[in-house]
Amino acid sequence: DIQMTQSPSTLSASVGDRVTITCRASQSISSWLAWYQQKPGKAPKLLIYKASSLESGVPSRFSGSGSGTEFTLTISSLQPDDFATYYCQQYNSYPETFGQGTKVEIK
Amino acid sequence: EVQLLESGGGLVQPGGSLRLSCAASGFTFSSYAMSWVRQAPGKGLEWVSAISGSGGSTYYADSVKGRFTISRDNSKNTLYLQMNSLRAEDTAVYYCAKDRRGYCSGGSCYSFFDYWGQGTLVTVSS
Numbered sequence: 001d002i003q004m005t006q007s008p009s010t011l012s013a014s015v016g017d018r019v020t021i022t023c024r025a026s027q028s029i030s031s032w033l034a035w036y037q038q039k040p041g042k043a044p045k046l047l048i049y050k051a052s053s054l055e056s057g058v059p060s061r062f063s064g065s066g067s068g069t070e071f072t073l074t075i076s077s078l079q080p081d082d083f084a085t086y087y088c089q090q091y092n093s094y095p096e097t098f099g100q101g102t103k104v105e106i107k
Numbered sequence: 108e109v110q111l112l113e114s115g116g117g118l119v120q121p122g123g124s125l126r127l128s129c130a131a132s133g134f135t136f137s138s139y140a141m142s143w144v145r146q147a148p149g150k151g152l153e154w155v156s157a158i159s160g161s162g163g164s165t166y167y168a169d170s171v172k173g174r175f176t177i178s179r180d181n182s183k184n185t186l187y188l189q190m191n192s193l194r195a196e197d198t199a200v201y202y203c204a205k206d207r208r209g210y211c212s213g214g215s216c217y218s219f220f221d222y223w224g225q226g227t228l229v230t231v232s233s
Binding site: 001032034036038043044045046049050055087089091092093094095096097098099100101 | 142144151152153154157166168169202207209210215217218219220221223224225226
């Protein structure tokens with residue numbers, strides 16, 4: 001199975017900050033990576049797919065990059081609505097594994 | 108508008124069974140693979156199972172293989188998850204999710220999830 005490791009596990013930031021979350025795969029997954037945002041008590045929401053493609057309706061302050069084994073999700077200017085937990089997911093092979101999550105907290 | 112509505116969760120004793128349902132609307136159900144993803148209390152997301160649009164291909168996480176069965180009824184636009192031999196570690200919110208195809212290779216297709224239901228809680232406890 002492909003292991004997905006996110007860092008950091010928790011991130012404290014202020015409104016307006018540039019935030020970067022890293023996701024590493026235990027083996028190459030090409031660009032078959034998605035990013036999701038989840039708020040407490042809610043279902044996850046798709047943000048990015050194929051490593052860098054922005055889902056329709058998602059603000060342009062979110063961007064993704066990377067290929068192979070290392071990927072990043074960047075929020076260019078953190079907004080109050082962005083405080084949430086973020087997950088990466090590989091869909092290169094079954095089982096389609098998720099990272100353990102990165103919680104973005106208010107500093 | 109795509110809507111996914113799960114039902115069937117509840118409290119069940121260890122060793123018991125439960126069947127989850129997910130009623131879909133707002134898209135051509137039979138054209139899309141579907142998945143179940145779960146989240147234990149306070150924990151991260153875990154992919155559980157997937158099924159192709161026709162129902163002819165199914166995939167399972169090792170943690171549920173042999174105990175859970177995914178199926179679908181395209182005439183009713185409904186996805187199911189039959190869960191047998193339930194364990195305490197199966198306690199979680201179970202989400203159904205609509206797959207969007209990433210790529211296909213070697214007869215299998217791999218997807219990410221563009222729509223999610225609100226989830227249904229399954230608690231396994233005596």
